Structure formats: C-alpha cells, structure tokens
C-alpha cells in the first residue's frame with residue numbers, strides 16, 4: 001500500500017501515465033497529474049480519481065520542455081503535500097523520420113521532454129526524498145533504451161540517455177533509501193504509437209496495417225501489444241517495500257523484444 005505517500009506522474013493525462021496514476025491512486029497514494037489535454041476532461045479525470053480512490057489528486061499543467069515550470073511544479077507539490085515520495089517520469093513524445101531529414105526542432109523537443117525533463121524533476125524532488133530517507137523514482141524509458149530502430153534517432157538517443165541517468169542517480173542515492181529504476185516497455189497501443197503509424201508507413205512506403213504487423217509487432221515475439229495495466233503494475237511493484245533492493249535496473253516489459 002502507498003497510503004500517505006505522494007506521487008507525481010508526468011504526462012499522466014493519457015496512455016501509460018494515466019494508467020500509472022490510476023494504479024498509484026488505487027494503491028492509496030495522493031497523485032499529482034501532469035500533461036496536456038482538454039481542461040474540462042482533465043478536471044473530470046481528476047475528480048473521478050479523487051472520488052473512486054479517496055485520495056487527493058491535483059493537476060499541474062507544467063510543460064516538460066520548460067525547466068522553470070518543472071521546478072515550480074515540484075515546489076508547489078512539496079508545499080501542498082509535504083513531499084514527493086514517488087516520482088514517475090513518463091511524459092514523452094515521438095517523431096519518426098530519417099536522421100538527415102529529422103527536423104532540428106523535433107530533435108530538441110524530444111531530448112527536452114523524453115530526457116532532460118527527468119533531470120529537472122529529479123533535481124527538484126531529491127532533497128525532499130533524502131530528508132525523508134525514502135523515495136521511488138521510476139523512469140518510463142522504452143525497449144528503445146536498450147536497442148534501436150531506424151528513423152527514431154532522437155527517441156532512441158533520449159531513451160538511452162534516460163537509461164544512463166537512471167543508473168547514475170541510482171548510485172548517487174543508494175544509501176538514502178531511494179531507488180531509481182527504468183521500466184522499458186515494448187509497444188503499447190496508446191495515442192503516441194497510433195500517431196506514429198502513418199509516419200512510419202510513409203517513411204517505409206508501406207500500408208498502416210503492414211506497419212502494425214511487420215514493423216511494430218515484428219520486433220515483439222509475443223505478437224501482441226503490451227498493455228498499459230502491465231506497465232502500471234510493474235511501476236506499482238517498484239514502489240513497494242518488497243522492491244527496496246531493486247535499483248539502477250532497466251526492466252523490460254516487451255513481449256521478448258530485447259531478448260533477441
């Protein structure tokens with residue numbers, strides 16, 4: 001149980017982040033939601049999580065490309081809840097293009113959101129975690145933190161970087177009761193993946209059905225998408241007391257993808 005613990009999940013208005021926020025709330029944690037979306041829909045989501053799980057749920061609209069906004073979000077959370085016990089760095093975007101045609105502004109955005117934002121949340125949250133001598137940092141990386149695919153240079157570079165950040169911070173805080181791990185999902189059919197199917201089809205000159213079958217799931221021996229709930233369950237386990245000795249680990253949930 002995470003009763004009395006306070007969790008921040010970046011990028012939790014959709015997909016995997018939303019699944020993780022829901023799972024942590026169900027485990028009794030107060031949750032700070034973050035991410036973009038329709039304000040009315042986000043408010044409905046916030047109210048639903050609060051009512052269903054009887055925890056405090058707040059929402060922060062901080063843009064993960066803006067270090068000052070990230071620092072302010074974490075400061076407000078500490079002010080309001082007293083701590084950041086669980087930090088899930090999940091916000092992420094994708095862009096698919098050959099490297100010599102890759103728009104530099106997409107490169108910069110992917111590095112900022114998928115990698116640097118985690119540095120900014122960690123540096124803001126760590127002092128409070130250290131003070132309490134307890135903390136869980138879970139970085140939602142990807143199978144692309146372990147292996148590469150063509151046409152995803154920025155994403156693969158950012159996720160490999162996030163793997164490195166995970167290990168480095170894990171070593172720094174190893175004696176502080178804080179664990180730092182990366183969860184590395186294979187393909188999960190969220191809006192992020194659905195959106196890249198047309199671009200991949202264009203880059204490879206094949207149909208969208210062929211992208212699902214021959215590109216996405218071709219890499220995944222189990223031939224089915226990983227579910228949001230499976231990623232959320234592993235994340236929740238990493239927050240538990242039983243997971244206290246797991247740190248600096250890159251944990252694949254990828255249907256066998258990176259075993260190849």
Ligand code: NAD
Nearest residue numbers: 011013014015016035036063064091092142187188190192
């Ligand atoms: P998604 O598009 O459904 O959700 C992304 C979330 O991040 C949304 O809440 C969005 O609003 C938020 N976000 C995007 N840019 C932001 C910004 N600048 N500031 C704040 N929030 C921002 O995507 P998803 O598939 O749920 O992906 C979540 C994470 O999981 C990402 O880091 C992604 O790389 C990773 N991942 C996804 C898959 C997959 O197959 N879907 C596989 C491996 C890893």
